[in-house]
Amino acid sequence: MPTFLKLLIMGLPSSGKTTFIKNVFEKKEFSELEEYRPTVGVGVSLYEFKGSEGVMVSSFDCGGQTSFIDTYMTDQWIPMLFGKVSVFLFMVDSSSRDNLENATRLFHKYIENLKRNSPDSEIYILATKWDKHTLTEKELRGAFRDNVILSISVLDGTASEVATDIIEGLLKKKREAEGS
Numbered sequence: 178m179p180t181f182l183k184l185l186i187m188g189l190p191s192s193g194k195t196t197f198i199k200n201v202f203e204k205k206e207f208s209e210l211e212e213y214r215p216t217v218g219v220g221v222s223l224y225e226f227k228g229s230e231g232v233m234v235s236s237f238d239c240g241g242q243t244s245f246i247d248t249y250m251t252d253q254w255i256p257m258l259f260g261k262v263s264v265f266l267f268m269v270d271s272s273s274r275d276n277l278e279n280a281t282r283l284f285h286k287y288i289e290n291l292k293r294n295s296p297d298s299e300i301y302i303l304a305t306k307w308d309k310h311t312l313t314e315k316e317l318r319g320a321f322r323d324n325v326i327l328s329i330s331v332l333d334g335t336a337s338e339v340a341t342d343i344i345e346g347l348l349k350k351k352r353e354a355e356g357s
Contacts, residue, residue, distance in 0.1 A: 180233070184236045184264050185237045189268075198222070219240070222238070223236075256294060260295060261294075263347060266302075267284050268302075302325065
């Protein structure tokens with residue numbers, strides 16, 4: 178029987194959510210990803226995880242436009258999106274200093290619902306576009322306090338490396354918990 182993991186990916190518009198998914202799970206190169214349009218609503222896809230046989234990752238790629246964010250916070254959507262989440266990834270565009278306050282506020286809204294519906298989920302902030310960053314690591318740590326912040330780029334392969342490390346770490350914890 179396969180192991181299923183739910184990956185919930187959220188963030189402001191153009192923070193790299195879809196680019197991350199397409200690069201990590203579909204092996205698309207950056208040049209193939211430059212023309213993607215913003216995600217409308219929630220894009221749900223199921224992928225076989227390359228590192229482990231029998232592991233399926235269900236990704237919930239949530240569009241970041243305000244109209245969608247408002248919808249995600251309704252009683253109808255909260256259980257579907259925030260329930261049974263294995264890993265929550267919040268994407269932050271590190272090249273956009275102007276959006277840091279909005280991103281932080283949105284992150285805290287999402288975390289409330291995540292902790293209520295999936296208290297055991299892993300939480301990561303992924304600082305994207307690190308090759309063009311204007312935000313410092315210190316600024317990101319100040320904004321997101323005690324959360325794990327990882328810098329990624331699809332250009333240098335760190336997006337795939339980080340995703341693999343996160344998923345393999347989660348699988349290891351699951352196996353250890355089952356063994357105890």
